[in-house]
Amino acid sequence: MSRALGDETRLKILNVLVERGETCVCELMETLGTTQSNVSFHLTVLKNAALITDKKIGKWMFYRIDLRALGRQVVKLRELFNDRRLGTARPMTGIFALCCREEAMPLSRSHARRTVKQLTAPKQAKRVRSAK
Numbered sequence: 001m002s003r004a005l006g007d008e009t010r011l012k013i014l015n016v017l018v019e020r021g022e023t024c025v026c027e028l029m030e031t032l033g034t035t036q037s038n039v040s041f042h043l044t045v046l047k048n049a050a051l052i053t054d055k056k057i058g059k060w061m062f063y064r065i066d067l068r069a070l071g072r073q074v075v076k077l078r079e080l081f082n083d084r085r086l087g088t089a090r091p092m093t094g095i096f097a098l099c100c101r102e103e104a105m106p107l108s109r110s111h112a113r114r115t116v117k118q119l120t121a122p123k124q125a126k127r128v129r130s131a132k
Helices: 007-022 025-032 035-049 066-086 094-099 109-131
Strands: 054-057 059-065
Touching: 007 025, 007 035, 007 059, 007 109, 025 035, 035 054, 035 059
Parallel strands: none
Antiparallel strands: 054 059
């Protein structure tokens, strides 16, 4: 999915599909000012990444964003990212862990650092007391 979203033309195509809904290839060619083969190549990449679906009506192909598939892709990406990053960090003590919780709000770096300090401060105080 990240490869599919890593190209400016494909992002433009997705933007057109968001704005117009189901759109014909010929409209995409006209809007983007490019050839049919170029648009078809980018549509194939987006379709293989399960970001869009197609429908043939007569000789025309229409494309639209598949919101359910896109949602599933985002969930998979989040799980993959969480597994890799959280597996190396202490649970719920890093900035990343705070940002990846389901109820998380976007945090500034300074706010996140203060929150991490608050979460880890009691544990550090317990260690100092037990050492005495």
